Amino acid sequence: MSFRDxxxxxxxxxxxxxxxxxxxxxxxxxANGGYLLSILARAVTEATGKPDPLTITGHYLAPGRPGPAxxxxxxxxxxxxxxxxxxxxxxDDRPILxxxxxxxxxxxxxxxxxxxxxxxxxxPPEDCIPIEPTDTFPPPFMGRVELRIHxxxxxxxxxxxxGKARMRGWFRLRHDEPVDTLALVVATDAFPPTIxxxxxxxxxxxxxxxxxxxxxxxxxxxxxxxxxxxxxxxxYLEADGEIWDGDHLIAQSRQLALVPRG
Numbered sequence: 001m002s003f004r005d006x007x008x009x010x011x012x013x014x015x016x017x018x019x020x021x022x023x024x025x026x027x028x029x030x031a032n033g034g035y036l037l038s039i040l041a042r043a044v045t046e047a048t049g050k051p052d053p054l055t056i057t058g059h060y061l062a063p064g065r066p067g068p069a070x071x072x073x074x075x076x077x078x079x080x081x082x083x084x085x086x087x088x089x090x091x092d093d094r095p096i097l098x099x100x101x102x103x104x105x106x107x108x109x110x111x112x113x114x115x116x117x118x119x120x121x122x123x124p125p126e127d128c129i130p131i132e133p134t135d136t137f138p139p140p141f142m143g144r145v146e147l148r149i150h151x152x153x154x155x156x157x158x159x160x161x162x163g164k165a166r167m168r169g170w171f172r173l174r175h176d177e178p179v180d181t182l183a184l185v186v187a188t189d190a191f192p193p194t195i196x197x198x199x200x201x202x203x204x205x206x207x208x209x210x211x212x213x214x215x216x217x218x219x220x221x222x223x224x225x226x227x228x229x230x231x232x233x234x235x236y237l238e239a240d241g242e243i244w245d246g247d248h249l250i251a252q253s254r255q256l257a258l259v260p261r262g
Contacts, residue, residue, distance in 0.1 A: 002177050003144070003186065006035070007042050009071065017043050017071040019089070021064050027139040030063035033207040034189025035141070040071060040087040040099045041185050047073040048083035050103035052181040057211040058099040064091065081105075106181060106217050119244040120226035122150050125170045129154040131192075145190050146172050148222075156196040165198040165229035167191045170222040171243070179218045187223060187243055188212045188253035194229040194239050195259065203260030205237065216250040223250070235259050 006022035025035045041053040068091070075085040082104050089097040122128065128148035133140055150168040155161060171187045173179055179187070193205045224244040229237050241253035 001144075002175070003038075003173050003183050004177070006144070007039050007182065009039070009043055009046060011046075012070075015047055015073040015075065017046070017073070019043075019069045019071050021066050021069050021091070023066045024140045025144055026066065027141050027204060029065060031065065032141045032186070032189060033058070033060060033210055034186040034212075035144075036060075036064050036089060036097050037099060037189070037210055037212070038182050038185040039069075040089055040097065041101060041182050043071040043073050043087050044083075044085045044099075044101040045103050045182070047075055048078055048085055048103050050078075050083045050105055052104055052106040052217065053185060053212070053214055054082065054102045054104045054106070055211070055213050056099055056101035056185065057209065058097055059209050060097055060207050062094065062096040063206075064089070064096050067091065069096075106214065109216070115249065119224050119247060119249075120168050120242065122168050122170065122224050122226070125222050127151070128169055129157075141190075144174060145186065146174050147191060149192075153197055156192070161199065162197045163199055165194040165232070165237075166227065167194050167197065168226045169224075171225050172222050178220060179223065181214045181217055184214050184218065184243060184251045185212050187225065188241050188251060189255065191225060191227055193257070194227050195232070195237060198229070198232070200232070200259070205257040205259065207255055207257050208236070209256045211254050213252045214250070215252070216245070216248060218245050218250055221245075227253075232259055235261075 009017040037058040131147040133143040148170040227241040239255045243251035
């Protein structure tokens with residue numbers, strides 16, 4: 001199933017949409033957090049008429065499993081350049097994800113540029129390690145996106161950790177589906193957790209909060225990504241992300257997640 005189909009919405013009332021949490025976008029039975037947030041991002045863009053999520057912050061209340069769901073959008077303001085709205089994803093009348101977003105039209109964005117960093121050093125996609133789904137590991141979600149991991153960051157799969165809590169590589173959707181600004185929200189949460197390369201137990205890290213800043217509309221092709229963690233304290237970690245299209249920074253993210261206990 002394509003990303004567009006997996007995030008499709010059906011209007012059923014003012015600010016209310018019927019959605020389906022699609023099969024195959026999950027990790028151990030629970031839908032990927034970036035995928036769930038992209039459903040809310042789509043609802044906000046449809047409700048406000050602004051095509052691109054400029055910034056969206058999601059707070060995760062409960063896991064989302066495949067099946068029917070509803071999205072409720074409350075529009076707070078629609079201006080000439082920006083529109084801001086809240087959105088809630090619910091299953092069986094129980095909210096599982098709430099978000100606040102500001103949408104815009106990035107095709108009209110312009111202004112001065114000042115960038116003090118360069119794209120992360122990552123070998124070409126053909127020289128990186130592909131992540132392909134299996135019956136056990138990696139999870140089904142990896143069959144919906146295409147990842148190539150920097151060789152220095154892929155040792156966790158062989159039991160050899162780099163000791164650095166980072167994950168770098170390339171992202172695109174499968175079957176040559178174009179990556180739009182909504183799919184960039186998925187990209188911010190698509191890579192294996194940075195903790196996989198730290199000197200800590202390897203386990204999935206449930207997302208508490210995820211914020212994505214979308215800076216530009218992607219062009220066709222692979223997107224260069226880098227995620228890094230500097231602080232693991234009190235049972236939580238942060239992961240800061242950068243997504244580059246060529247030499248242009250097109251998205252940033254910060255995620256707060258739980259650290260595995262065992």
